[in-house]
Structures are given as structure tokens and as C-alpha cells.
Amino acid sequence: MREAILKVFRGTPVEAGKFITYKVPVEEGMVVLDAIHYIQGYLDPELSVRWNCKAAKCGSCSAEVNGDPSLMCKTRMDQFAEGEEITIEPIKTFPLIKDLVTDVSFNYEVNKQIPPFCPADDATWIFKQEDIDRVQEFRKCIECFLCQDVCHVLRDHERKDAFWGPRFFVRSAGVEMHPLDCGNRIPLLEEQGGLGFCNITKCCTEVCPEEIHITDNAIIALKERVVDEYHDPLAALLRRVFKGK
Amino acid sequence: MANYEIHEYDVLVVGAGGAGLRAAIEASAQGVSVALVCKSLLGKAHTVMAEGGIAAALSNVDQQDNWETHFCDTISGGKHLNNWRMAQLHAQESPERVRELERWGAVFDRTSDGQILQRAFGGHKWKRLCHVGDRTGLEMIRTLQDRGVHQGISVYMECTITRLLKDGEKIAGAFGYFRQDGRYVVFKAKAVVLATGGAGRSYPVTSNSWEYTGDGHALAYEAGADLIDMEFVQFHPTGMVWPPGVRGLLVTEGVRGEGGLLRNNAGERFMFRYLPESTRKDYAENEEESKRWVDAVLKGAKTEARRPPELSTRDNVARAIYLEVKEGKGTPHGGVFLDISYLNSERVKKKLPSMYQQFKDLADVDITKQPMEVGPTMHYMMGGVRVDADTAATRVPGLFAAGEVSGGMHGANRLGGNSLSDLIVFGRRAGAGAAEYAAGQEDRLQVSEDQINAAAEELEAPLTKKGGSSPYELQRSLQEIMGEHVGIFREDAVLAAGIAKLEEIKEELKTVSISGSKLYNPGWHLCRDLKNMIICSEAIARSALARTESRGAHSRLDYPDTDPEQAKFNIAISRLDGVMKLEKTPRPEMPADLKKLFEKKEQTNA
Ligand SMILES: Cc1cc2nc3c(=O)[nH]c(=O)nc-3n(C[C@H](O)[C@H](O)[C@H](O)COP(=O)(O)OP(=O)(O)OC[C@H]3O[C@@H](n4cnc5c(N)ncnc54)[C@H](O)[C@@H]3O)c2cc1C
Ligand code: SF4
Ligand code: SF4
Ligand code: FES
Numbered sequence: 001m002r003e004a005i006l007k008v009f010r011g012t013p014v015e016a017g018k019f020i021t022y023k024v025p026v027e028e029g030m031v032v033l034d035a036i037h038y039i040q041g042y043l044d045p046e047l048s049v050r051w052n053c054k055a056a057k058c059g060s061c062s063a064e065v066n067g068d069p070s071l072m073c074k075t076r077m078d079q080f081a082e083g084e085e086i087t088i089e090p091i092k093t094f095p096l097i098k099d100l101v102t103d104v105s106f107n108y109e110v111n112k113q114i115p116p117f118c119p120a121d122d123a124t125w126i127f128k129q130e131d132i133d134r135v136q137e138f139r140k141c142i143e144c145f146l147c148q149d150v151c152h153v154l155r156d157h158e159r160k161d162a163f164w165g166p167r168f169f170v171r172s173a174g175v176e177m178h179p180l181d182c183g184n185r186i187p188l189l190e191e192q193g194g195l196g197f198c199n200i201t202k203c204c205t206e207v208c209p210e211e212i213h214i215t216d217n218a219i220i221a222l223k224e225r226v227v228d229e230y231h232d233p234l235a236a237l238l239r240r241v242f243k244g245k
Numbered sequence: 246m247a248n249y250e251i252h253e254y255d256v257l258v259v260g261a262g263g264a265g266l267r268a269a270i271e272a273s274a275q276g277v278s279v280a281l282v283c284k285s286l287l288g289k290a291h292t293v294m295a296e297g298g299i300a301a302a303l304s305n306v307d308q309q310d311n312w313e314t315h316f317c318d319t320i321s322g323g324k325h326l327n328n329w330r331m332a333q334l335h336a337q338e339s340p341e342r343v344r345e346l347e348r349w350g351a352v353f354d355r356t357s358d359g360q361i362l363q364r365a366f367g368g369h370k371w372k373r374l375c376h377v378g379d380r381t382g383l384e385m386i387r388t389l390q391d392r393g394v395h396q397g398i399s400v401y402m403e404c405t406i407t408r409l410l411k412d413g414e415k416i417a418g419a420f421g422y423f424r425q426d427g428r429y430v431v432f433k434a435k436a437v438v439l440a441t442g443g444a445g446r447s448y449p450v451t452s453n454s455w456e457y458t459g460d461g462h463a464l465a466y467e468a469g470a471d472l473i474d475m476e477f478v479q480f481h482p483t484g485m486v487w488p489p490g491v492r493g494l495l496v497t498e499g500v501r502g503e504g505g506l507l508r509n510n511a512g513e514r515f516m517f518r519y520l521p522e523s524t525r526k527d528y529a530e531n532e533e534e535s536k537r538w539v540d541a542v543l544k545g546a547k548t549e550a551r552r553p554p555e556l557s558t559r560d561n562v563a564r565a566i567y568l569e570v571k572e573g574k575g576t577p578h579g580g581v582f583l584d585i586s587y588l589n590s591e592r593v594k595k596k597l598p599s600m601y602q603q604f605k606d607l608a609d610v611d612i613t614k615q616p617m618e619v620g621p622t623m624h625y626m627m628g629g630v631r632v633d634a635d636t637a638a639t640r641v642p643g644l645f646a647a648g649e650v651s652g653g654m655h656g657a658n659r660l661g662g663n664s665l666s667d668l669i670v671f672g673r674r675a676g677a678g679a680a681e682y683a684a685g686q687e688d689r690l691q692v693s694e695d696q697i698n699a700a701a702e703e704l705e706a707p708l709t710k711k712g713g714s715s716p717y718e719l720q721r722s723l724q725e726i727m728g729e730h731v732g733i734f735r736e737d738a739v740l741a742a743g744i745a746k747l748e749e750i751k752e753e754l755k756t757v758s759i760s761g762s763k764l765y766n767p768g769w770h771l772c773r774d775l776k777n778m779i780i781c782s783e784a785i786a787r788s789a790l791a792r793t794e795s796r797g798a799h800s801r802l803d804y805p806d807t808d809p810e811q812a813k814f815n816i817a818i819s820r821l822d823g824v825m826k827l828e829k830t831p832r833p834e835m836p837a838d839l840k841k842l843f844e845k846k847e848q849t850n851a
Binding site for chain 2 (some may be wrong): 012022028029031034035040041042045046047048049050051052053054055057058059060074076097098099101104108111112116117119125126127128129133136139142143148151167175178
């Protein structure tokens with residue numbers, strides 16, 4: 001049977017991290033998460049990893065595989081060459097807990113700041129599929145935080161103090177663009193969410209496993225609303241008047 | 246003396262899936278303080294994986310639908326073993342709970358006139374499943390999560406509860422550890438709601454995640470509650486069978502709801518041969534009638550044609566597939582074919598996007614061009630903690646249970662879509678029940694140090710031992726036993742032998758050991774989970790041995806017939822002097838006005 005060579009990051013915030021090499025037998029159709037489970041089950045029961053669904057639905061198993069931010073349950077082993085060393089590291093933007101597990105609590109804190117959906121009191125709850133296609137796209141997000149991981153504002157500039165990150169622009173767009181929502185999160189997005197720091201590099205969109213058009217459909221649309229809000233108040237007002245109807 | 250931190254709340258909710266979140270939201274809305282704990286991160290519970298939809302008689306698509314029909318379908322699907330009151334509340338309240346989700350921001354797929362769209366599912370007479378493509382659970386959990394965030398509920402993530410604490414007969418809180426660093430924690434609470442989900446990890450082929458180790462079932466059992474209907478384990482008929490790494494992964498029933506056809510290796514639509522006499526009249530007689538039904542679904546039009554036999558109940562389809570494969574009529578990888586490739590490919594991608602992706606990414610199969618290979622996979626626990634229908638209270642004062650961990654609602658077989666609705670109907674009721682109970686408790690409850698020390702020692706044990714069995718090895722042995730001895734088809738001697746092996750595993754568990762520290766150590770976590778898995782497995786096996794008939798998901802080779810006498814009781818498991826005790830307890834009698842619903846003239850199918 002073919003064997004794969006995995007170099008897996010092991011470590012905690014106090015011990016210096018190191019890569020440990022494991023040899024894992026490869027079965028047809030195997031994914032990286034299967035290989036990690038093999039290590040846990042037969043070689044090293046202590047190896048820490050998060051996972052739940054094994055079907056790219058829960059967003060738990062994010063890691064950097066040969067440097068690419070990926071869902072391990074979706075990354076096939078047969079894409080690597082025979083004998084190639086496969087490096088598996090935790091996502092870098094968030095503080096390490098142990099091995100492949102990181103502290104992603106930042107994201108949960110940001111989420112709390114987004115004002116909830118607020119429908120009009122007299123809403124009829126009748127709306128067309130085409131009016132919600134876009135919102136449904138945003139709501140596909142599985143919170144894998146891979147977009148947060150690659151965004152340079154968080155990863156390289158460490159602006160967690162002033163920037164919510166692409167995931168939460170998507171989330172905000174999902175409520176802002178709901179046909180029955182009457183809220184206005186635009187000033188908040190600009191002033192606290194740091195929407196202006198985004199310079200549309202689209203790295204987030206490239207890694208999104210749900211293929212959400214984060215930059216084009218969420219971020220740019222929100223930026224346009226910011227422009228209206230601050231420079232074309234009439235347009236902003238009209239949009240709000242016709243929302244929720 | 247154990248080191249631990251203490252938190253105090255009125256209500257502690259264990260589990261943050263649909264049931265736990267809905268319970269926490271309700272309890273907190275009643276004005277009591279609420280903590281919510283979960284083993285994974287928030288939003289990753291099993292509920293997130295639910296695909297096909299949530300059942301509620303909104304009658305947006307089929308106007309003839311109403312709660313009475315939903316009630317009858319649920320009871321018929323459950324082979325009359327359901328707790329009638331739960332089935333009634335569920336059918337009556339699920340429409341309002343779904344509308345509530347919509348008001349909280351859930352965005353369901355729409356009908357052409359702008360209402361919530363509903364699709365067909367197995368065992369449901371009318372099109373009843375509200376859905377968002379094939380990611381309905383994600384929509385539900387996010388909606389509840391975002392609602393909960395703004396309600397002041399304290400959330401403790403990656404925290405595993407290992408023991409319920411009591412003051413005399415009453416619940417007084419719970420003990421657990423944080424996965425991140427292994428530190429211990431005591432939650433003092435006047436009421437505890439269990440919403441921990443199911444127990445599929447004890448089986449070798451399952452759609453369930455690592456979390457499903459039957460914790461709530463075991464915690465309740467150890468605290469003195471009783472578990473009912475544990476012999477009823479749902480094998481979902483369509484799990485992936487290939488490649489090996491994804492074996493068991495779910496293929497939503499939504500595929501069949503959208504027109505997916507089941508065929509054996511001879512190309513035969515074998516389900517026509519497996520319809521039980523009692524429900525045959527509800528299904529298409531031949532391929533032509535079945536095609537008319539699918540065509541009408543595609544057009545969103547009405548039809549007199551009856552639904553395809555592929556939409557029979559899960560117990561029945563799972564058995565049929567198992568038998569076809571056993572008779573040599575299976576696919577190369579030991580399943581049968583599920584085919585939706587004859588439909589327009591854009592429609593398939595729109596209605597079943599995650600199935601399309603799943604097969605493309607993981608199996609190199611394009612479901613718009615090729616059939617899928619599918620076979621049964623352990624999916625859902627019908628059995629669980631016995632509760633009062635109206636309040637979700639167990640027999641232990643202060644202990645409540647809702648969602649998959651509770652028993653009674655689904656009887657001998659659950660209909661697809663009836664779980665998500667169960668979660669929000671009974672999650673809400675459990676939250677209200679617990680809040681009301683907690684508000685009525687004046688005294689401060691006392692928890693003895695002995696209980697806490699015992700809980701801590703149990704966790705320390707595997708770390709201090711050397712050279713014992715590996716927890717992963719033990720888990721593999723347990724899965725093998727359950728797969729071989731307590732699978733889809735059961736038999737006296739095979740079950741008895743399985744129980745004997747479970748007894749051996751119980752002994753082996755005492756020697757289990759693990760290396761390393763308490764820092765995020767999954768092997769250490771599994772050592773404790775195994776105990777719960779074994780308790781559940783034993784309860785399943787013993788109940789299965791005691792029910793000497795075939796009913797719903799419980800199929801006995803030595804008792805192939807359904808015995809009307811055995812509809813009169815539920816098998817209940819509880820602990821007596823440290824040993825598992827089994828009783829046959831009378832099933833509550835359905836009142837006459839509900840019984841009448843089953844006599845009503847059947848309407849034509851649309
Ligand atoms: C792939 C798949 C698809 C499905 N599709 C559908 C569908 O379309 N329609 C439908 O109706 N049903 C469906 N089901 C079934 C349904 O999703 C589940 O039955 C339901 O989500 C269970 O919800 P719950 O709230 O009871 O538990 P879960 O959502 O599983 O949540 C359990 C929670 O308890 C926590 N927990 C467990 N043990 C402990 C402990 N010891 N300490 C602390 N926390 C603990 C977990 O961390 C988790 O947060 C599907 C199931 C699967 C697996
Ligand atoms: S497009 Fe904006 S949010 Fe996305 S990665 Fe680039 S800077 Fe970050
Ligand atoms: S937007 Fe995409 S990449 Fe970002 S968290 Fe959601 S699913 Fe992941
Ligand atoms: S395990 Fe759920 S996304 Fe990978």
C-alpha cells in the first residue's frame with residue numbers, strides 16, 4: 001500500500017513548536033483529515049485537532065496544508081505526488097492552543113457586536129426567491145475562518161483591534177440585505193468594523209470553501225453603501241425607505 | 246481534593262445544537278440566568294449538518310395539509326409506539342416555531358408566491374419540509390446562535406460535562422472539564438436541561454461526528470432518570486459507501502424528495518417490491534405514475550399521481566437496500582444506485598448544492614451525470630431519556646431533556662425532517678419548564694465535595710495508569726461489536742453474544758490508559774467518552790433482546806412479525822444498585838379524539 005509522509009506541527013504556546021513526521025497508509029479517496037485521524041488512532045492519541053462533520057459543512061477542521069489555508073476534510077491525499085512531504089500547520093492568524101488547534105474566540109467577540117436582524121413590525125413575510133438569492137449566498141458561511149486567516153489586515157498587520165474581517169462583513173451583509181430588515185449597520189461597519197481597511201485584494205474570496213463572493217458581493221456592496229451614507233445621504237435614505245417593504 | 250472553578254446559574258443547558266440553543270433562549274427570555282455549555286465550538290453541533298429540511302404543516306405547497314395529518318404520519322411512521330402527546334404538541338406547534346425562526350432572520354427557500362417552500366420527504370403525506378437547499382440545519386443553528394448572542398446567555402465552549410450533581414434527590418448542577426487545558430469546573434444550577442444529541446459513534450458506519458457518544462443518555466441514566474425505546478436505532482438508508490474514508494457520510498433524503506431513484510445492479514427500481522401492505526396505497530403503483538409525480542414536482546403543479554416508492558419510511562428503505570446487497574444485487578462497492586442525473590443539471594445543483602459538492606470533491610462523482618452509490622448508515626437515536634411531553638421534565642427533579650437525547654417523540658422510527666422541528670418545539674418547552682422549576686426553588690442547593698472528588702478522580706485515572714488498553718483501540722472493538730451484533734437485523738443468540746462482549750469491554754475500560762497532559766488531549770477525552778458509549782450500547786442491546794418482535798427500525802430475524810401486544814409497552818432502562826434494570830412500562834393510551842383521526846377517509850395524494 002502507498003504511504004504518505006505527513007509533517008505535522010506539534011506544540012503549545014509554552015513549548016517551542018516542532019514538526020513531527022508520520023508515515024500513514026493511503027487508501028483510495030482519502031482526505032488529509034483521515035490521515036490525521038489515522039495518526040490519532042494508531043500512532044499518537046494526543047494529537048489535537050478540531051473536526052465534526054467530515055463533509056465540509058461545519059468549518060471546524062481549518063488548517064494550512066503545504067501553506068494553503070484549507071479544510072482538511074476536503075483536501076484529497078491523491079493530489080500530492082508520491083513521496084511528497086505534506087506539511088500540516090494550524091491557521092496562523094489566531095493564537096495557538098495546541099498542535100492544530102487555535103484560539104478563535106476573537107471571531108465570537110466580533111459577532112456579538114453586529115446588531116441583530118430587525119424586521120418591520122408590519123412585515124408580511126412574503127418575498128421572492130430572487131430577492132433573497134444574494135442573502136442566501138452570504139448565509140452559506142460555515143465559519144471556517146479561513147478568510148480571516150488569509151486577510152493581510154488580520155494576518156500581517158494584526159489589526160484585530162480595529163477590523164472585523166471578511167467573515168463579519170459577509171455576516172453583516174447577510175442582515176443588511178435581507179429584504180425585510182430595517183436596521184442600519186453602515187456607520188458601525190465603517191467606524192468600528194474597519195471596512196475601510198479592506199483594499200479589495202480578494203484573498204478571502206479565493207480561499208472560501210463555500211465559494212461565497214466575499215469581496216464582490218458583500219464587501220464592495222457594503223462599501224458602496226458607506227459612500228452613499230456619508231456622501232449621498234439621499235440615496236441612503238431612499239434605500240432605507242424602500243427596505244422592509 | 247480536586248481543584249476546580251465554580252459558576253452559578255439558575256438554569257444550565259448542556260448542548261448547543263438546535264434543542265439546547267432554543268432551550269437557552271426560552272429560559273433566558275423567562276428572566277432566569279442561563280449558561281450554555283458545549284463540547285465543540287458554538288455553531289458546530291450536529292444540527293449544523295442537517296440537510297433536507299424541517300417538517301411543519303404550513304400547507305404552503307399542499308393546501309390539504311394540517312397538523313392532524315402531520316400527527317398521523319408521525320405516529321404511523323413511529324409504528325404507533327410514539328408518546329401521543331409529544332407527537333401532538335410537535336405537529337401543532339412546529340408551524341409557529343418555523344415562522345418564529347423566520348422572524349428571527351432565517352431565510353428559507355420560497356414558493357413562486359413568496360412563501361416558505363416545502364418539499365416531499367419519506368413518510369410525509371404532503372410536501373411538508375421547509376428547507377434552505379440542502380443546508381437547512383446551518384440556517385437553523387445560525388439563526389438561533391445569533392438570536393442567543395443578544396440575550397445575555399453565558400456560553401462555555403469546548404467544555405465537557407461528565408457528571409450531574411445532586412442535592413439529595415434534586416439536581417444541583419454539573420461537573421465537567423475544559424477541553425483546552427483540562428481544568429475542572431462545577432456549575433451550580435437549580436435546573437439542568439440535557440440537549441446533548443445522539444450516540445452514533447458506537448457504530449462502525451455512521452453519519453454522526455465525534456461528539457455523538459451518548460453523553461446525555463448516560464448522564465441521565467447515572468443520575469436516576471430512565472431511558473426508553475433504546476432498541477430503536479435509525480439506520481438512514483442512504484449513506485455514502487465509497488471511498489472508504491467517507492463511508493457512512495449522509496446523502497440527504499432530499500435527493501429522493503427531489504425525484505432521486507433507487508436501482509439495483511440490474512437496473513431495477515426495487516423499492517416497488519418492498520412496500521408494506523399497510524402503506525402501499527400511498528405510493529405510486531408503477532414507474533409511469535411515479536414519473537407523473539416527479540414531473541408535477543418539477544413544475545410545481547398539482548397531480549393525482551402518488552409519490553414514488555423511494556419515499557417510503559427510512560426503516561423500510563434501509564432494510565430493502567441491505568437485503569438487495571445481501572442477495573448480490575448491489576453495486577461494486579456494496580451499495581445500491583441512487584440516481585438523480587436524469588433531471589436538469591442546473592436544477593440539481595440549485596436544489597442539492599452540497600450533495601453535488603460532496604460527491605464531486607470526495608468521490609469524483611458528478612451526480613448530475615452519474616448515479617451515486619449508497620447504503621445504510623447509523624444515523625439517529627429514537628430512544629432516549631423519558632420526559633413529560635409538556636415540560637420536558639425527566640423523573641429526576643430539576644432535570645430536563647430535549648432533542649435527540651430525549652425519547653418518545655418518534656416511537657419506533659423517526660420521519661425525516663421531524664428532528665429539526667422536534668428540537669425547536671421541545672427545546673422551547675424544556676427551556677420554559679426548567680425556568681419555571683428554577684424560579685420555584687428557593688433554597689440554595691448544596692453539592693457534597695464527595696461527588697465532585699469522585700468525578701475528578703474518574704477523569705484522572707487513565708492519566709495515572711501505564712500500559713493499559715488504548716482508548717482508540719477500545720473504541721474500534723466497541724464499534725465492531727455493535728456493527729456485528731446490534732445492527733439492522735437482530736437475532737436472539739447474536740444479541741446475547743454481543744451483550745457478553747460488552748461486559749468484557751466494560752472490564753477492559755477499567756484498564757484504559759493515556760499518555761501526555763491534560764492540554765487539549767483528545768485521547769484523554771475519549772477515555773471518559775467510552776464509558777458513556779458503553780452504557781448506551783448496553784442499553785440498546787438489552788432493549789433489543791427484550792423486544793421479541795419486529796417494529797419500525799427494530800428488525801428481528803427470529804421474530805419477523807409485528808406483534809400488536811408489544812405496542813402496549815415501552816422498554817425502559819434505569820440503574821438499580823449499579824446494574825442495568827429493564828422494565829416494560831405501559832405506553833400512555835391515546836385519547837379517543839386523536840384515535841379518530843386515523844379512521845378519517847384518506848384523501849388523494851398531490
Ligand atoms: C448529516 C445529518 C443530516 C441530518 N439531516 C436532518 C434533516 O434534514 N432534518 C431533520 O429533521 N433532521 C436531520 N438530522 C438529524 C438532526 O440533525 C439531529 O437529530 C439534531 O440536529 C440533533 O439536535 P440536538 O439539538 O438534539 O443535538 P446536537 O445538535 O447534536 O447538539 C448536541 C450538543 O450537545 C453538546 N454535548 C454533547 N455532549 C456533551 C457533554 N457531555 N457536555 C457538554 N456538551 C455536550 C454538543 O457539543 C452539542 O453542542 C440530520 C443528522 C445528520 C447527522
Ligand atoms: S479583500 Fe479585503 S477582506 Fe478580503 S482579504 Fe483582501 S483586504 Fe482582507
Ligand atoms: S466566508 Fe467563507 S471563508 Fe469565510 S468563514 Fe465563511 S465559509 Fe469560511
Ligand atoms: S470537519 Fe466539518 S468542515 Fe471539516
